[in-house]
Amino acid sequence: MSSDVTQAPGESPTFSSLGRASLAIAARIGGLFAAVIVVAVIFLLINPHFANPNLAVSILRAMSSVAIMAIGLTLVIVVGEIDLSFGAMYGLAANSLAVMWVVHGIPVYLAIPLSLAVAAVVGLFNGFLVTSLKIPSFIVTLGSYNLLYGLSLWVSNSGTFNPNYPPSGKDLPQGQLDFFIGLTQSFGKYQLSVEVFWMLGVAIVVGFLLHRSLFGFRLMAIGGNPEAAKLARLPVKRYKITAFILCSVLAAIAGILDFSFIQTSQPDIGLSQTFPVFAAVIIGGASLSGGKGTIIGTLGGALLLAELQIGLALLSPGPHVQQIFLGAVTIIAVALDLLLTNLRKSRA
Amino acid sequence: MIAADVGIGLRGLTKRYGSTVALNGLDLDIAPGEILGVAGPNGAGKSTLVRMIGGEESPTSGTLTLDGQPWSPTAQWNVVSIVHQEPQLFPNLTVAENVVAGRESGRAAWPKPSGGDLQIMDAMGLGPVRDSRLGECSLAMQQRTEIARAVARDARVFLFDEPNSALTDAESDELFREMRKLAESGRVVVLVTHRLGDLVKHCARVAVVRDGRVRAILSGDALTEDSLARQLVTEGAGGGSPASSGAASGADADAAPMFLARRWTGAAFHAIDFSARGGQIVALMGVEGSGARELLRSFAGLERASGDIAIRGAADLGRLRAYVPATRALSLYSNFSVGENLLVRLGVPDIAGRLLALRRNRMEALARESVRRFLIKTPTTAIPIRALSGGNQQKVAIAQALNCSPELLLLEEPTRGVDIHSKNEIYHLLRDYAASGKVVVIFCTEVLEIFEVADCAHVVAEGRLSRQLTIADYRHVEQLATDVAKLEQRLNAASAA
Secondary structure, eight states, rough: OOOOOOOSSOOOOOOOOOOOHHHHHHHHHHHHHHHHHHHHHHHHHHOGGGHHHHHHHHHHHHHHHHHHHHHHHHHHHHHTOOOOHHHHHHHHHHHHHHOOOOOIIIOHHHHHHHHHHHHHHHHHHHHHHTTSSSSHHHHHHHHHHHHHHHHHHHHTTTTOOOOTTTTTTOOOOOOHHHHHHHOOEEETHEEEHEEEHHHHHHHHHHHHHHHBBBBHHHHHHHEEEEEEEEHOOOHHEEEEEHHHHHHHHHHHHHHHHHHHHHOOOTTTTTGGGGGHHHHHHHTTTTTTSSSSHHHHHHHHHHOOOHHHHHHHHHSSSHHHHHHHHHHHHHHHHHHHHHHHHHHHHOOO | OOSSSSSEEEEEEEEETTTTEEEEEEEEOOOOTTTEEEEETSSHHHHHHHHHTTSSSSEEEEEEEETTTTTTTTTGGEEEEESSSOSSSTSSHHHHHHTTTTTOOOOOOOOOOOHHHHHHHHHTTTTGGGGGGGGGHHHHHHHHHHHHHHTTTTEEEEEEEETTTOOHHHHHHHHHHHHHHHHTTEEEEEEEEHHHHHHHOOOOHHHHHHHTEEEEEEEEEEOOOOOOOHHHOOTTTOOOOOOOHHHHHHHHHHOOOOEEEEEEESSSSEEEEEEEEOOOOOOOOOOTSSSHHHHHHHHOSSSSSSEEETHHHHHHHHGEEEEEEEEGGGGGGGGGGGGHHHHTHHHTTTTBBBGGBOOOOHHHHHHHHHHHHHHHSSTTTTSSSOOOOOOHHHHHHHHHHHTTTOOOEEEEEEEEEETHHHHHHHHHHHHHHHTTTTTEEESSSHHHHHHHOEEEEEEETTTOOOOOOEEOOSSSSHHHHHHHHHHHHHHHHHHHH
């Protein structure tokens, strides 16, 4: 083996700080969006009436809160941990906001930041238990899932709230109501909801954080080899805790936005979102073993799921078909991933 | 050659991993009834040999025979038992269950040890702990369980791979007694260890493996620690001059030490006084369990220790030091490209600026510069780290730490599993780095490596530090090896007294 260093002075190696978004990952994301288009074409062939901008707009709306939670979960998964509690956090944020604002009359401008602060504390709690007490994140967040759901039941007294009909009988100030509903107001010819822009904003900010900042670089490093990161004295604990906090806060944002859109809070909202959100992240190409995942992929995963969900809801005789597809698509996505990885390896 | 009709015969055993040759036509006969020792420097092919006899890998070419019959350990794995330093058993089951596991009768009930199993356990002194959970037993008991397990399934060949590096002296004696019993019962027993004293004391013959072949078989009067130490290093060192030439004289002999540790005490070492001047490469030499590795790791802040420590007078070492672990798996990130691996330890302001935004142009420039400076052979900095050869991966692992510009660079076995060419390049890098006025401390188990790269060395044994050896005083590596062995013996004797 000749190990001469054959670097001629002229040919300098090219460096891409998007190294991980290398060809393989680009192909993975390309494939995902190709799947989105293929599914759309199939739906259109089945029913040409689906060629309707309103439908596209409602798919975007439907994916928004899933995508915001999935983006937060992507951070936790990239750093090599799991969060099962975000769905319950989504519910707690909506319920605590409802109770503070609708029941106790705390101005919404204050109640929203308070809800987000609660979410930050929950993330800190999860992160602290995982990093300092070394309890596996699966167990910590399984616990906090139930804990948060319990808190939602408690603060809401198992009740349902609608800001248009406060239980006290007194109406909420119109300004606050307009502001709150304005958060996700639909506008324009196709009734596009502002919630979609929240999703895009979150995606851009967190996308920068994960793919263009030192924070994301180290998150990827810690997820890729936590032991090495520790030996290299990277701030492993701090970064993991931050990922948990961001995941919780994003889940709370999703909960508050959906509350604004639906205008009704129930103690158990969000719980059923847990697994679809996981599915979106996994379909998006993130690896549960950490160190791998992209925001654009996660968005694609959420889009594919929303598309299937709405398309099938319009076509199918019952909800079982959606569930079966959700399961099948998740498994197929990961199976394809492994197959392609093995193909690449065997050729290399 | 005709294969021996009893015992194991190995003929022309060769194993290639890609372009690396781990075994290169190795011939060896092992007779039943003897304890055969195997010695060799790291990367000489010892562990490949063990894996091959143990059936964990098959040879690229060459033949194995058992009692004159062609033999494939991969298929007939039951014949061989490997006793590792860390027993590979089921810690959640009891000792007796461990002995039975894998040979359960066909019945569906929870398996019980047979009469024969009980006898074997009693004979090995496992009777009293039979129903304890294995994970709660001492390491010595766990190893004995592993042996009992193999005896129970009628294994004929026992390979001991560094079996006593974590045992106390009394436990080691027990273990060697078991080994002798196994040999006397007509089984084939092989002992692989770094501890030359054990080889001399317990083995009838010792095969020295170097560069994938058996270079010598020592027995009888020729089998001494000195002769072994000399055999281990002879190759390629003859012409080599000590590396120290430039660096040692470059360091000002009167200069105050740049790195200092006083009464430095941890779990594995006691009251160490250590100092090094800028420009020096200092080696800590010691076998596994001697405390040398732990001492180095304590300098890196990875082991608890107390006492005084300072770099240029600063007691908070923080980022003044950088540490390179012994295995690349502990320093490289498989999800990252070569460039990202080179820069992963940096932060603001080297690779990120305001709002933690990555400075991508600067990263590109830095990565390219590192590739050039550290002689890393790669087509681009964007390819996955796995695409590089082992030697180049090792250079990346070291470069990662060098990029932090530490005052004190700590390395564990910096050239383990690396080809000879990369080895020399790594020595070159380390010498250059030291010459820029920094301190480099390496933990190392190979005398030859110390001879080639270090300016001075300390032997560590039983948690104590020997006097300092100046490498430039030695003309031949054999002399150094002899002195190292002597110092080791003296430290061991001192602690025994």
